[in-house]
Amino acid sequence: MTQFTTPLYSKIIGTGSFLPNAAVGNDELAARLAKDNVETSDTWIRERTGITQRYIASPEQTASELGAHAARAALEMAGITADRVDLIIVATSTPDSTFPSTACLLQAKIGADHAAAFDVMAVCSGFVYALTTADAMIKSGQTQTVLVVGAEVFSRLMDWKDRTTCVLFGDGAGAVVLQASDEPGVLANRLHANGKLAHILTAEGSINGGSVVGDPFLRMDGQAVFKQAVSVLGDVAKEVLAAANLTADDVDWLIPHQANVRILQATAKRLGVSMDKVITTVHLHGNTSAASVPLALDVAVRDGRVKKGQVILLQGVGGGFTWGANLVRF
Template sequence: MSATTAHPSSSPAPAAWSRIVGSGSCLPERVVSNDELAAELAQRGVQTSDAWIVERTGIRQRHIAERGVTSSDLGTEAARRALQDAGVDAADLDLIIVATSTPDFVFPSTACLIQARLGASRAAAFDVQAVCTGFIYALTTADSFMRAGRARKALVIGTEVFSRILDWNDRSTCVLFGDGAGAVVLEASPEPGVMAAKLHADGSQTKILCAAGNVAYGEVTGDPFLRMEGQAVFKQAVTVLDRVAQEVMEEAGVPLSDLDWLIPHQANVRIINATAKRLGIPLERVVSTVDLHANTSAASVPLALDAARRDGRVKRGDLVMLQGVGGGFTWGAVLARM
């Protein structure tokens, strides 16, 4: 099943375009290097090393939240920084969408918790759950609200505390993930910012990446930890990220050669490099933060975007593609003029 949001030049002008006008991020203070993680895992009888992790993933460190720090804590701070960057008052927001697979509670939504902390009482607020593609789903949804004229200022957040759901005895997964949050502010614009978007899902692939536990009748049922079939995920990710990039550029009527920056989901440097190679995009035009953040799921794309905006790589007017791929199985991309 798929969904498309596209604005070809031949289509009537929407009620409003949406443009990214600010970004922000929040990372837990604790930085855990590969060496430190390897030493901690060795105490559990799990053997790994910095060389082993870097060779297979490109990850050198990750941020890990202290116990008690929640997705709403990280997401609220990222949101505040994005609002400050955009020069937007939280009271003027019409919409808050949070992408997370590690919500504070079953309900209320993490978006409602963040709304209350920000004082954004006018804003509708809800969560979306598409795992590592969550931010792309949330951004596409917010853009659709704006094109329909139902919002003029929106906040989109990806926030995760994946350390809560990791099996620290499973070397194949626990070395891969980190915690963090990233956010963007969208404003209605007379000119296109978000130019095209494409979302996909294939529920038949659920078992290759899942956390299949739940709480029912006061008991934990199933497996509460994240499980992944690494080779299957790698193969699927590279294939679909290549395909969806081509689809989005075609929808927008823009050649790949016009793309200034590719900002893919930050899961594994091998996936990032393989995707860029398939698309013919030089690595110097690919934003990669996986070495510093590891895989932060729904937070990875907005964290990478914010890092690239703040260090001056991504500038106003640049054409940027944002990509996500994750459990579900889900994938998608957004093409945006900054």
């Protein structure tokens, strides 16, 4: 990897996203589940989660393919070609294969022939972990331009007979281009984990001798996850703001992990931030895990809400148990 002059900052210069196929609304999903005698409804889903629809990948669509579409959109916005990318970091819990990494497969798809590539797995905190890593790589002088992608096909981890989980998740990808800059961009990052809470959100299955060993489906203690998410998102937001010598009043937009509208509301309340300043896309996308934060960011950039110079607080929380935050000036 080429050694570059150590810059003062890294800055997001492009965003992109991609959603597979057509949206699957709550009524359509309920009709599908009813065929397996799983009872749910638009009202039941909407009241508990705020979700109205989600996108589900077709069998041939992989995380690397979804991510490649999002990456191309981010590169186009940034105005750079793939051959200028030095590093690709893909955050995913649903890789195309055990190896090679999804990042390597994505590299080939977009023609970023000069880029190093690796995956990060921190479930729904994955993008925040990946962006923190990319920022550190740039500030250390190891890289100049990094493509950070969150890409998931979580529908493949679903037990479609468990209505408490299968209605929550969707598939998609989001990406940002991070580049060395003389202007402040990524202002502060904070990451945390607590492996003692691994059991509250887990997909334990693994491959051994050509067979799946353990439970292959996502399992979640919804109440425990909700309680932990609200607590840690509030704490890490205050922590990252303090690290940048800013307060919640300085934040133009809050983009938490899009898991459940009630978590977004509770997080905003803990910070004293109006819901008018919270970017919310969970109702349209469901929980897309590591893709949710960059997806929401790209939506808000492209519809004009997020503008140059604004301060954005990005937050992730997920299985592991993991959580973290990035404070960025766009």
